[in-house]
Amino acid sequence: MSIAQVMQIIQASMVVLLKVSAPILIASMAVGLVIAVLQAATQVHEQTVVFVPKLVAIAVILVIMGSWMLENMKSFTLYIFDQIVKMA
Numbered sequence: 911m912s913i914a915q916v917m918q919i920i921q922a923s924m925v926v927l928l929k930v931s932a933p934i935l936i937a938s939m940a941v942g943l944v945i946a947v948l949q950a951a952t953q954v955h956e957q958t959v960v961f962v963p964k965l966v967a968i969a970v971i972l973v974i975m976g977s978w979m980l981e982n983m984k985s986f987t988l989y990i991f992d993q994i995v996k997m998a
Contacts (some may be wrong), residue, residue: 928985941967
């Protein structure tokens, strides 16, 4: 296996990692920002107020985009298996 092939696999894994984690991270950051603005406006600085809305947002994103995330991970797994077969 050459260095170019290893770099290609690493690049593909990073792309899949970003594609799969981005929706959850963006939703979590958006909800956190909205809650932070509300907390600043109302001067209620309770740590637990942020937890439940973030948890709900992440659950909704997983329900909506879970199959897409799973499909991306499945295609990457098949790509890795294909690369293993090509090595032999």
